[in-house]
Amino acid sequence: MDKSLHIDYQEYDAIEQLSAADRQLMQAAIEATDGAYAPYSHFHVGAALRLKDGSVVRGANQENAAYPSGLCAERTAIFAASAGRPEMRDYEALAIVGRNAAGQLCEASPCGACRQVLLEYEQQQGHPMRILCHLAGGRVRVLPSVASLMPFAFDF
Numbered sequence: 001m002d003k004s005l006h007i008d009y010q011e012y013d014a015i016e017q018l019s020a021a022d023r024q025l026m027q028a029a030i031e032a033t034d035g036a037y038a039p040y041s042h043f044h045v046g047a048a049l050r051l052k053d054g055s056v057v058r059g060a061n062q063e064n065a066a067y068p069s070g071l072c073a074e075r076t077a078i079f080a081a082s083a084g085r086p087e088m089r090d091y092e093a094l095a096i097v098g099r100n101a102a103g104q105l106c107e108a109s110p111c112g113a114c115r116q117v118l119l120e121y122e123q124q125q126g127h128p129m130r131i132l133c134h135l136a137g138g139r140v141r142v143l144p145s146v147a148s149l150m151p152f153a154f155d156f
């Protein structure tokens, strides 16, 4: 039997078109790129996670000479939030943005490993975590949930 998957999502031409809360979250992700330690790829990724109480936890990619030991911005943010504020392990939205070696903001979308990690927190909290991806030219893609990005995910 043939089956298919479908994702509903939004795209905006500019950050200014987002709600005030989402605009602030994306702005925090942009500022978070300053925290990247990326001497190897020179690709700085910023992430900002909004918790249930409205507070924001930031993350940025951290690289290492032993390459696989580094960590993406998204996992840096959610692990910091989960470890630092376990009582607030309830995440409304995550914004991410890339900044290339020339200093220009560019597209960032969560890698497969980050999707797997984000999905587990989403499943635990029992409601969707929206994902805001900065795109080229200042556009923004808003995905309704992690699950929408990760069909047929591993679980046991």
Ligand code: THU
Pocket (backbone or CB within 6 Å): 038, 041, 043, 045, 060, 061, 062, 063, 070, 071, 072, 073, 074, 109, 110, 111, 114
């Ligand atoms: N990176 C992230 O921080 N998030 C992603 O979702 C994809 C990739 C980082 C890892 C590495 O430091 C750099 O971007 C280049 O791959």
